[in-house]
Amino acid sequence: MAEVGFRFQGEMNGTTSVGDKEFDEFLGNATANGSPTESKENVGESNGTNGVIANGETGAFPNDRIKWKAKRPSKFALSRTNSDSSVGGPGRALKNSRRSRNGFSRGLPKKGGAGGKGTWGKLGSEVLEEDFDTGALDPNDPNYDDLNPDNGDVKMKVTQLIEAPLKNGQPSGTQAKVVPDEEICKLIYSAIKEYYDHGDTEEAYFTLEELPWTPEQRHLLVVTAVEAAIDHKPSHREMTSVLIADLYHHTLMEEHYAKGYDLLLKNVDDLALDAPAAPTILANFIARSIADDCIPPKFLTQYIGQIESDHGAVCLNRAQSLLSMRHGLVRLDAVWGVGGGTRxxxxxxxxxxxxxxxxxxxxxIEEAQRCLVELEVPHFHHELVYEAIVMALENLDDRSLVLMTKLLAALQASVVVTSNQMKEGFYRVYEDLPQICLDVPTAHSVLEKFVKKCLAEKIIDDAVARKMPIRARKRFVSEGDGGRIKDDAY
Structure with a gap:
C-alpha cells in the first residue's frame, strides 16, 4: 500500500514535509505528556481534503490544516483495550457507574437521591414529615412553612426577660385564665348528660379531667351532678351515685364532697320550688355517700341545730334515719331501687x-300509667298487654273487659305502649290460647269479644284481628235444634 505523506502548513514561509517516522515520534511525545492520542487512520481526517492528490502526489492546500480532536475514551475502546483480562466487565461497570462523565464528580447520586424529574423525594422523607412535623421542605411546595426553623433561618429576638413566679419552689409559668363557675357548671352538666347515655364511669372521668377548672372548683361537680339527678329518673340517680363514688380520690376529695353537699343543703329551699321531692332525694345522696365512705358519718352531726330551713331539717332527719336503721349501710346500695332491665x-x-x-x-288510669313508666322497661311493655288480656279472660266478667279496654286505649293514646308492643302482646295471647283454654274453657269466645272491643277503640288494626285463632271444636245441642251452635255463657 502506498505510503501517504502529510504536510503541515507553516505560519508564513511555506510548508514543511514530515515523514511517518517524525510523526510517530511526535505522537509518542504527546502520549508521554498526557495528551490524548490519535491513530494514523484518524489523523488525516479534516474538514477539507485529506491531503492526497488524485495522481498519487501529495500536496498542501490553504484549507488543508490538521485539526486535532481530543477524543474521550468510549465504552468500546475500554472493552477493546481490556479484553484480555475480562469480557465486557469494564463496560458494564461504566454503564452502572453514577460518576459524572465530565470527570469532576465524586460518584454520588444527585441531591442525595432526592432530586431529578418525577422523583418523590428522599427515601423516608414522608416518615420524617409525619413523625417530626417538619412540613414541606421545598420552598415551591404550597405546604412550605417559612416559620419552621428547619426550613430556613428564623431569627428570634429577645425583647424582655421575665422571671416566672415560684410556687412551692417551682416556677409556675404564666398564670392561666380562670373560667367562671357558671361556665364550669355548664361543661359538667354536658359531661353528666353524656354519661347518662353510655354509663361508663371511666370515660366520664377522662372527660371531666379535660375541663379547664381549678382544684377550688371541683366541688361544683357534686353540686351539678345532684341537681341534674333530681330532674331525672331513679335509674339516672343510681348512675350518679356510682359516678360520685368512683371519682373518690381521683377527681374528688373528701373536702370537695363536704363543700358540695353544704351548698346543696343551703339551697335546698330553691331546689324544692322546682322539685318538691328534692329534700328526700338530697338526703338519699348524702346517706349513700356516707355508705360509700366518701364522707364520714360525723358530717351530719355538725348541722344539728344549725339548719333553720324546714326542707333542710327534713333532709337531715331522713338521712339520719336511713343510716340508723338496721343494716342501713347495706340497704343504701339499693336506695334508688334496681333500675330498668337489670331487674x-x-x-x-x-x-x-x-x-x-x-x-x-x-x-x-293515671296511677297505672305512672307506675308503668317508673318501671323503665319500654321494651317489656308487651308483658303488660299479655297479662291484661289474660286477666280479663280469667275474670269472666264484662267489667274486667271494659276496664282493660280503657287502660289499653289510654296507653295507646299516650304512646306509653307503642303499637309494636301492643301487637306483640296480642300475638303472645294467640300463641298461648290452647294452654289458656285448659284453665278457661270459654277463652275463645271471651277473647273474640275482647278483640272486637279493641278493634272498635282502634287499639289494634284489622291485621291483628284477623290473626285471632278460631275455635277448633264446635259444640252442638240435641238433634232437634237443627245444628245450631250453642252460645257459651260466662
Missing part, C-alpha cells in the same frame, strides 16, 4: 300483675 324478669312480671290488680280495684 329479673320474674320481678317485673310480679310488678305488672300487681299494677293491674290495683287498677281493677281503683280504676285510676
Amino acid at each position: 329479673p324478669v320474674k320481678h317485673l312480671v310480679k310488678k305488672m300483675v300487681l299494677l293491674l290488680k290495683e287498677y281493677l280495684s281503683s280504676c285510676d
Whole structure:
C-alpha cells in the first residue's frame, strides 16, 4: 500500500514535509505528556481534503490544516483495550457507574437521591414529615412553612426577660385564665348528660379531667351532678351515685364532697320550688355517700341545730334515719331501687300483675300509667298487654273487659305502649290460647269479644284481628235444634 505523506502548513514561509517516522515520534511525545492520542487512520481526517492528490502526489492546500480532536475514551475502546483480562466487565461497570462523565464528580447520586424529574423525594422523607412535623421542605411546595426553623433561618429576638413566679419552689409559668363557675357548671352538666347515655364511669372521668377548672372548683361537680339527678329518673340517680363514688380520690376529695353537699343543703329551699321531692332525694345522696365512705358519718352531726330551713331539717332527719336503721349501710346500695332491665324478669312480671290488680280495684288510669313508666322497661311493655288480656279472660266478667279496654286505649293514646308492643302482646295471647283454654274453657269466645272491643277503640288494626285463632271444636245441642251452635255463657 502506498505510503501517504502529510504536510503541515507553516505560519508564513511555506510548508514543511514530515515523514511517518517524525510523526510517530511526535505522537509518542504527546502520549508521554498526557495528551490524548490519535491513530494514523484518524489523523488525516479534516474538514477539507485529506491531503492526497488524485495522481498519487501529495500536496498542501490553504484549507488543508490538521485539526486535532481530543477524543474521550468510549465504552468500546475500554472493552477493546481490556479484553484480555475480562469480557465486557469494564463496560458494564461504566454503564452502572453514577460518576459524572465530565470527570469532576465524586460518584454520588444527585441531591442525595432526592432530586431529578418525577422523583418523590428522599427515601423516608414522608416518615420524617409525619413523625417530626417538619412540613414541606421545598420552598415551591404550597405546604412550605417559612416559620419552621428547619426550613430556613428564623431569627428570634429577645425583647424582655421575665422571671416566672415560684410556687412551692417551682416556677409556675404564666398564670392561666380562670373560667367562671357558671361556665364550669355548664361543661359538667354536658359531661353528666353524656354519661347518662353510655354509663361508663371511666370515660366520664377522662372527660371531666379535660375541663379547664381549678382544684377550688371541683366541688361544683357534686353540686351539678345532684341537681341534674333530681330532674331525672331513679335509674339516672343510681348512675350518679356510682359516678360520685368512683371519682373518690381521683377527681374528688373528701373536702370537695363536704363543700358540695353544704351548698346543696343551703339551697335546698330553691331546689324544692322546682322539685318538691328534692329534700328526700338530697338526703338519699348524702346517706349513700356516707355508705360509700366518701364522707364520714360525723358530717351530719355538725348541722344539728344549725339548719333553720324546714326542707333542710327534713333532709337531715331522713338521712339520719336511713343510716340508723338496721343494716342501713347495706340497704343504701339499693336506695334508688334496681333500675330498668337489670331487674329479673320474674320481678317485673310480679310488678305488672300487681299494677293491674290495683287498677281493677281503683280504676285510676293515671296511677297505672305512672307506675308503668317508673318501671323503665319500654321494651317489656308487651308483658303488660299479655297479662291484661289474660286477666280479663280469667275474670269472666264484662267489667274486667271494659276496664282493660280503657287502660289499653289510654296507653295507646299516650304512646306509653307503642303499637309494636301492643301487637306483640296480642300475638303472645294467640300463641298461648290452647294452654289458656285448659284453665278457661270459654277463652275463645271471651277473647273474640275482647278483640272486637279493641278493634272498635282502634287499639289494634284489622291485621291483628284477623290473626285471632278460631275455635277448633264446635259444640252442638240435641238433634232437634237443627245444628245450631250453642252460645257459651260466662
